[in-house]
Amino acid sequence: MRRWRERKAVKSKKRKAEGKYSFWDGLTDVLIWVPELIILPFRLVYLLVRLFGRVFRDGFDSI
Numbered sequence: 001m002r003r004w005r006e007r008k009a010v011k012s013k014k015r016k017a018e019g020k021y022s023f024w025d026g027l028t029d030v031l032i033w034v035p036e037l038i039i040l041p042f043r044l045v046y047l048l049v050r051l052f053g054r055v056f057r058d059g060f061d062s063i
Helices: 002-018 023-061
Strands: none
Touching: 002 023
16 A cells, blocks of 8 residues: 555656646545544544553552
8 A cells, every 4th residue: 555655646746747637636635645634633642642651650660
């Protein structure tokens, strides 16, 4: 999947530079990035909870 995204990005940039950027290219770009932007805050909260949990656990171990 990562290679597909990279190839898609290269194609999109090339088409955009040539002026051949179509509606479908824009739609696929949006469909790829919107889910990532929606999931990102949940990932960050999850990582912060894990971080604070580890800090508290390690803090109590040293007491």
